[in-house]
Every structure is written in C-alpha cells, then in structure tokens.
Amino acid sequence: MPKPRIARLAVSALLLLSVVSTVFWVSDAQALAAAWPTLLASSVAMVAALLLVGVALSSLRLKLIASDLGYRLTFRDAAMTLSVGQIVGNAVFQFAGQLIGRGAVLSRRGIPPAATVVISGYERVVALSVSLLLAGCGALYLFGTLSINLESGGVPLIKLALGLAAVLAAGVLFAWGPALVSLVRTATPELLYRLFRSFVISLAIQGTTLAAYVALESALAPHIGIASLAAASCIVMLAASLPISFGGWGLRELSAVVALQAIGLTSAAALLIALVIGFMSLAVVAITALVILVGWRPQAQSAPAIADPAAPDYAAALDWLLPLMAATAVFFQIYIPTGSGRISVNLADPVVVLGASLLALHHFGKAWPVWRIANVGAWVAAASAVILLSTLNGWAVFGWTDWAFVNKGLGWLVPLCYGATGALIVGRARQNGLEFLLKTLATTGAAIALIEIALSAANRLGLGLAGGLVEFRISAFSQNANAFAFMLTLVLSAAIVLRERSAVRVGLMAVALAGIWFAGSRAGFLAAPAVLLAAWMMGVAPRPMVLAVLAAGAGIAAVMALPSLVQLVTFATEIAVNFAARLVAQFAEVPTQMLSSSSAASAPWPERPTRELFAGFGCAESVTLQHIQTVKDGLRMFLAHPLFGAGLGAYMELQTRLSSEPQMIHSTLVWLLAEIGLAGTAVFLAAAWRLLIDALRRRGDPAALLLLLILCSLAVMSLVHEMLYQRAFWLLLGAVLAMPTFVSRCNKTEER
Numbered sequence: 001m002p003k004p005r006i007a008r009l010a011v012s013a014l015l016l017l018s019v020v021s022t023v024f025w026v027s028d029a030q031a032l033a034a035a036w037p038t039l040l041a042s043s044v045a046m047v048a049a050l051l052l053v054g055v056a057l058s059s060l061r062l063k064l065i066a067s068d069l070g071y072r073l074t075f076r077d078a079a080m081t082l083s084v085g086q087i088v089g090n091a092v093f094q095f096a097g098q099l100i101g102r103g104a105v106l107s108r109r110g111i112p113p114a115a116t117v118v119i120s121g122y123e124r125v126v127a128l129s130v131s132l133l134l135a136g137c138g139a140l141y142l143f144g145t146l147s148i149n150l151e152s153g154g155v156p157l158i159k160l161a162l163g164l165a166a167v168l169a170a171g172v173l174f175a176w177g178p179a180l181v182s183l184v185r186t187a188t189p190e191l192l193y194r195l196f197r198s199f200v201i202s203l204a205i206q207g208t209t210l211a212a213y214v215a216l217e218s219a220l221a222p223h224i225g226i227a228s229l230a231a232a233s234c235i236v237m238l239a240a241s242l243p244i245s246f247g248g249w250g251l252r253e254l255s256a257v258v259a260l261q262a263i264g265l266t267s268a269a270a271l272l273i274a275l276v277i278g279f280m281s282l283a284v285v286a287i288t289a290l291v292i293l294v295g296w297r298p299q300a301q302s303a304p305a306i307a308d309p310a311a312p313d314y315a316a317a318l319d320w321l322l323p324l325m326a327a328t329a330v331f332f333q334i335y336i337p338t339g340s341g342r343i344s345v346n347l348a349d350p351v352v353v354l355g356a357s358l359l360a361l362h363h364f365g366k367a368w369p370v371w372r373i374a375n376v377g378a379w380v381a382a383a384s385a386v387i388l389l390s391t392l393n394g395w396a397v398f399g400w401t402d403w404a405f406v407n408k409g410l411g412w413l414v415p416l417c418y419g420a421t422g423a424l425i426v427g428r429a430r431q432n433g434l435e436f437l438l439k440t441l442a443t444t445g446a447a448i449a450l451i452e453i454a455l456s457a458a459n460r461l462g463l464g465l466a467g468g469l470v471e472f473r474i475s476a477f478s479q480n481a482n483a484f485a486f487m488l489t490l491v492l493s494a495a496i497v498l499r500e501r502s503a504v505r506v507g508l509m510a511v512a513l514a515g516i517w518f519a520g521s522r523a524g525f526l527a528a529p530a531v532l533l534a535a536w537m538m539g540v541a542p543r544p545m546v547l548a549v550l551a552a553g554a555g556i557a558a559v560m561a562l563p564s565l566v567q568l569v570t571f572a573t574e575i576a577v578n579f580a581a582r583l584v585a586q587f588a589e590v591p592t593q594m595l596s597s598s599s600a601a602s603a604p605w606p607e608r609p610t611r612e613l614f615a616g617f618g619c620a621e622s623v624t625l626q627h628i629q630t631v632k633d634g635l636r637m638f639l640a641h642p643l644f645g646a647g648l649g650a651y652m653e654l655q656t657r658l659s660s661e662p663q664m665i666h667s668t669l670v671w672l673l674a675e676i677g678l679a680g681t682a683v684f685l686a687a688a689w690r691l692l693i694d695a696l697r698r699r700g701d702p703a704a705l706l707l708l709l710i711l712c713s714l715a716v717m718s719l720v721h722e723m724l725y726q727r728a729f730w731l732l733l734g735a736v737l738a739m740p741t742f743v744s745r746c747n748k749t750e751e752r
Helices: 003-026 029-038 041-068 075-091 094-109 113-145 150-175 177-186 189-220 226-240 251-262 267-293 314-329 349-362 376-398 402-460 481-497 502-519 522-537 542-560 562-587 621-640 650-658 668-697 702-717 727-737
Strands: 333-338 341-346
Touching: 041 075, 041 113, 041 189, 041 267, 075 094, 075 267, 094 113, 113 189, 113 226, 113 314, 113 349, 150 177, 150 314, 150 402, 189 226, 189 267, 226 251, 251 267, 314 349, 314 402, 314 727, 349 402, 376 402, 376 650, 376 668, 402 481, 402 502, 402 542, 402 562, 402 650, 402 702, 402 727, 481 502, 481 522, 481 702, 481 727, 502 522, 502 542, 522 542, 522 702, 542 562, 621 650, 621 668, 650 668, 668 702, 702 727
Parallel strands: none
Antiparallel strands: 333 341
16 A cells, blocks of 8 residues: 555544544543434435535536636546546545546546646645635634634744735745736736636535535534534635545544534534535545446547647646745644644645646656756665665564654655756746746745744833744744754855845845844854855855845844843933923922932843843753764664664664654764665765765856755754755755756856
C-alpha cells in the first residue's frame, strides 16, 4: 500500500477513534443509538437527492471548465470523469488519485494529461474560494452570536489573520500587485463571465451539501435556528475538504462534533450527522458511476475533444500562479488541532504537489528541462536512492517508525516538489519569473517580520497584548525561532539579488536583519554576516548592505529602548507640566498649595530595564547542552556504523525508547553521517560541491549569486540545526537550477 495512503489512513483512523471514543465517554452508546430513530426516512431521502443534485452540478462544472479551456466533453463523460476521480481519490492519495482517475477517463476522450491537471486545478481553486467564503461567513456569524475564546485557539486565529493580511498587502504593493492590475485590465468580459459562472455553480454545489447537513440537523435538533445550523455546517464542510486525511474521514467527524456542539447539538447527534453524510456521499458517487458505466463507451470517440486555439492559456497562468502562491504560503507552518493532538501542516504543500505534477506533465513524453547544471536528474535520483535505502536499512534494523517513513522517507518528496514548483515559473518566464518569485518571497518574509517586530514593540510599551500573541524570540508561523531565522536569511539573500531600486532593497535587507535579531537564533547571527560577506566577495556593492545593517541596528536599538524612552518622555512631560503650572499659578497669584501634590521633580528617575536588553536571547544553557549532547551521540552512532549508517530514523527511535522528550540530531552533517553513513553523505556533499563550483564559476550571473547565498545560509545554519528539509530553500534552488546560464551585470555595479 502506498505510504501517503497509509499516512492518511492513519490520520483518519486516529481521528475517528478519538471522536467516537470521546462521544461514548461524554454520553454513552444508548445516546448514539437513540439518535437513529429520530432520523426520518424523508430526511435521509432528501439528503440523497441533494447529494445527487450536487454530483450533477459538479459534472456540469467540469464540463464547462473543460469547455473554457477549449475541450469538448459530453455531460455523461464529465459525470463519469468526476465519479471515477472521486473513487480513485478516496482509494489513494487524495488529489493525485483524482488526477489519475480523471486522466484515465479524459485521455480516452483526447484530452492530454497536462490539460487534466489544469482543469482540476482550475476547478479546485474556484471550489476552494467558495468554501473559504462560506466558512468565513459562518465563522463571522457564530463569533457574532457566541464568543472567541482567546485562551482556546482565538489568539493563533487572530495572529494568522494579521499575517495573511500583511503578506497580501505587501504582495499587492511591492510584488505581484502591478501584474495583477494589468491582468485584470486585460480580462475580457467573456473571461469574467466564465469565472463568474464557475463560481456560481460551485456556490450551488456547496449549497446542496449545506442543505443536506441542515436537513439532518433539523431532524435531530428542531429547536436550533436554521442560520446557526448552516453557519456551523459551513465550517464542517471546509474542514472535511482539507487534504490531510483519507477522503475527509475523521476531520469531518471531529469538526462536526466541535462546531455542532457549540450551537446546541449533542455530541452523539453531531457524530451521527457526519457519518451519514460521509457514507451517503460515497454511495451516491459509486451508484452514479455504475449507472453511467452501463452503455458508456470506454474507447475514444470518432470525434475526440479538440482544443480551441482561442481559449486562454490556463497552463501558463498556473505556471505563474502556483510558484507565487508557494512563495507566499511557505511561511505559514500551522497546527491543526485533532482529537489526539495537533498535526503540523504547511499551507504551501498542496500547492507544490500540483506544481510538481504540472511540471512533470509539461515534459511528459518529451525531454526534461535543460538545467544549468548537467545531470540534475541523476543527482536527484542518487539522493532519493540514498534516502530509500537508508529507510529500508532502518526498517530492517529497528522496525517501522513514523518519523523515518513519514517525516524523512516520504518527507523527501516534499522538498523535491518545492524544487519542481520553483522551476515551473523560471521555465515559463526565465529572468522575469525568477525576479517575481524573489520579490514575492522577500516581501512576504519582510511583512511577517514587521508584524512580529511591531507586536514586540507594542508589548514593550506595556499595551497588554493577549498571551501567545507576542513571543520574546519571534518565530512567526514557522513554529520555531531558528527555522524562522533561516527563512529570513533566505529573504536577505533574495533582497541582495533583486533588481529593485536601492531604497526597496535596503528596506527589505534591514527588516530581515532585524527579524533575525529578534528571533534570537545564534546560528542566524552567524549566517547573516556570512551571507553579506559572500555577497561582497562576489562583487555586490557594499553600500546598500552597509546601509541595511545601520538601519537594522537603529531599529533594533529603538525597539529595545522603548520602555526607557517612554519613561523618559513621561518624566520630562511631568517636569514641563509642573513648571508651566507653577508659572501660571504665580502669574495668577494662585496659592501653590492648590496645585497637585505629585511632583515629577521630586520623583526618582525611573529604573531602566537594562537587564532585559539581552536577556532571553539564545538558547538556555540546559537546551544548549542538550543540543551538544545530540551531536556527540550522533558522532558515536556514526563511529559505530561508519559506512552505511544506522538507518534513517535510528536516533529518533533510540530517543523515543530512552526519553519522554525525544530529540533529533542538531546538525545536518552529523545527522547524515549517523543515519546514512559515509556512502550516503558523500552523495549529498558531492551535489553541494557541484552547486558551489557552478556558483563561484559564473561571477556576474544573478542566479549564480543567489545560489551561492542560499548555499552559504544553509551551510552555516545546518552546522547546529537540521535544515536539509527546509522548504523555502528548495523552492529557490529549483528556480536557480532552471535558470539558463548567462553572464549579466550584477547589481554590484549599480547602487540603486
């Protein structure tokens, strides 16, 4: 069984088990059984009819979207494509399974695989926009009638909203905003009509599912208002569509119990509603496929689908859109609460899976892209073989572990997808595409860092922000201060390479440097100067970098000194007010006893919080010793298994058995030596050396400069942290490798 399917099955099984056990714990089996008779046959029949209408509308949407892209499909073919895609998607990796199922059907109708990806991506974007809109409206309604508990998830929600608003504003102002405005201006009325039509049909599809939920909920809880039922159901529908479980199972039930309980349903009734919707949805799709299969001709028709040359090039639009979305969303590593804990999800992961699929289909049956370094495919294959063999080695030695198979084994596919997505935009637009990608990444990172610094400044002013909104060592949405510092070193690298006016580049670099300081990462304190030094050695003009360092230093000093500055201003103001009042009193011959007894002149000088200035930066001594110990343990593990290593996940498995707080080896090089040995480490080091030689050899090439800077950042920070799987690095690496080699004037010669 494929590992992604195993992972999603495990998530769904754990969620279902936790939800069912919780429901039985807070109620009992009789409560769940008692809910069944209240479901009237008419309600169940109505649900089936509504779901069937939803399938018909989805088939119509698929048919029209294919027509928008220039391909003709019959309604029957569209319904068959939709049903097969849903069934295969529930059987294997969700989105990839849908693509496989749909591709198998559409290929018999003359539609190429690349068009299948574009059609599915177009459909998903429209459907997701509707789901987010409905869920947002539902949340606003519920939060308007209930309340947001800042201690139970409200603070992260507020912080996430601030972050998304900041990155969108930064993107519009400094990155892709002008291009978006130009695109909107060139949009034809016909194109706007098609988009609006797809949106309306998607809204109707969601409406049928929403009506199905409300029909069951009304039968089980007639005392609750329709508006509250609909609002809570919208949130449940969005949760069920997240691609982190098996066909939505588990997440749908968990979100139903949480959301529907909040408006007055019992946990047993909420669980029953989610289960009925889930099973009936599968049944309706399966029955639809069986009915259509009768008399359906699987062979290609005499008149296959033909692309309309006048249709918009949606493939080109996705080549631009997906990498820019990934460069924005890669900063958001969020936790989704579940019944058994939390699942860490990066918002860019679904985007890059689609991007990698699109890149592969662009070159399906053709030559692979011409990379700037020869034999990139061979290097990727060799590294993947090392990961696979090390995973099998670990399985043979100490057995199955989730850390080895999911985090490191299957996790290796994630950075490869990021690299492919970065190559997508450069393959389409070359230097212009690389520039847009760098601007998006840099402005997004700078916007998030500014939000974090502003929150820290507000906290130092004593504004009393909610707990959890401010961190002394800022980590933003990376969930780790060192990871966020590494992201900011990549932002610094991108800002150095950008072909922008000097003020913009200096501002971006200054914000990145200030963010690294407030992240408190000692590895970041070393990596940032190393990046600046490498840029200077490659010939970049030092003046913008020096100005950025000075601006960052001034900003850091201002934020750190805010408490003392506020006290100083208050002290001076009190003196001035008291002096002015005395002058007025003497002039008006008012007795000085009538003045306020509080005298700033007699008040002592406020104590300055100097001990706070550097307190808390860096890791605590005990944590540092723990990190050093992991390196020592890793070296001992390497000496015990020098050639092929102890197997992927060996150290985590050992720590899990020996400690309640498992640790990972805090050095990428030592981790590689310990778990994949000299043979495997040599493959990664040889690839890094090949990249370094290319970067040094092509002095004056902006892509070579970027390659050197991100390699420098990774090399320094990975000495004391495990950074090999950091997503943003691979996104930039893929973009650089897809950039053809040429020599151009670097921004060193221009101090813009």
